[in-house]
Amino acid sequence: EPEVTQTPSHQVTQMGQEVILRCVPISNHLYFYWYRQILGQKVEFLVSFYNNEISEKSEIFDDQFSVERPDGSNFTLKIRSTKLEDSAMYFCASIETVHGYTFGSGTRLTVV
Amino acid sequence: RKEVEQDPGPFNVPEGATVAFNCTYSNSASQSFFWYRQDCRKEPKLLMSVYSSGNEDGRFTAQLNRASQYISLLIRDSKLSDSATYLCVVNPVRAGGTSYGKLTFGQGTILTVHP
Numbered sequence: 001e002p003e004v005t006q007t008p009s010h011q012v013t014q015m016g017q018e019v020i021l022r023c024v025p026i027s028n029h030l031y032f033y034w035y036r037q038i039l040g041q042k043v044e045f046l047v048s049f050y051n052n053e054i055s056e057k058s059e060i061f062d063d064q065f066s067v068e069r070p071d072g073s074n075f076t077l078k079i080r081s082t083k084l085e086d087s088a089m090y091f092c093a094s095i096e097t098v099h100g101y102t103f104g105s106g107t108r109l110t111v112v
Numbered sequence: 113r114k115e116v117e118q119d120p121g122p123f124n125v126p127e128g129a130t131v132a133f134n135c136t137y138s139n140s141a142s143q144s145f146f147w148y149r150q151d152c153r154k155e156p157k158l159l160m161s162v163y164s165s166g167n168e169d170g171r172f173t174a175q176l177n178r179a180s181q182y183i184s185l186l187i188r189d190s191k192l193s194d195s196a197t198y199l200c201v202v203n204p205v206r207a208g209g210t211s212y213g214k215l216t217f218g219q220g221t222i223l224t225v226h227p
Contacts, residue, residue: 031213033213033214033215035215041219042199042217042218042219042220043150043156043199043215043217044217045214045215045216048213048214056214089153091155091156095213097213099144099146099161101158101213101215103155103156103157104155105154105155106154106155108153
């Protein structure tokens, strides 16, 4: 069964450092997403990406965040200057239709 | 009012029990509705989509009441392996009627099934 691959599975970074979280969506999917889940809290939408541009973003997705699809297969989330409160699980997802979400297994980001 | 609201539980039930979860949503224009399951520190996985006519998948039955903006999930004959967090999820519609597939999640309801 096709899957969404995320790397790394766990990243520890110092506050103020830049991090890039990587995702390989399912190849024939057209819509890509990043979500995050702070420990003990609900899953929150960050951004959706379609046709090589952001289609929607949440209030969380401020100027510190950016997304890119640099080579037609990878889909990355960059956080420019990490803060302690960025510590969370970050899930990438891709879909053909809204009834067919496939989430990656996530990257646990720990900011120290 | 929260966009998607669930009773967080926890629900502790014996094997074989029937358990029901409820959920309300605030955006009356929401298009699509789902129940997801999430195991500890894992990604959410789709359990079932929820349709207006109600739908069943084995031991799981989902209901949607658009007028009341209410969604339910019934699990019959609970198994130990059903222990997880159950997420009520809605695909809201933006002003103007567009949707790019964004999902809005509830807080989740924790279920523990014990022997």
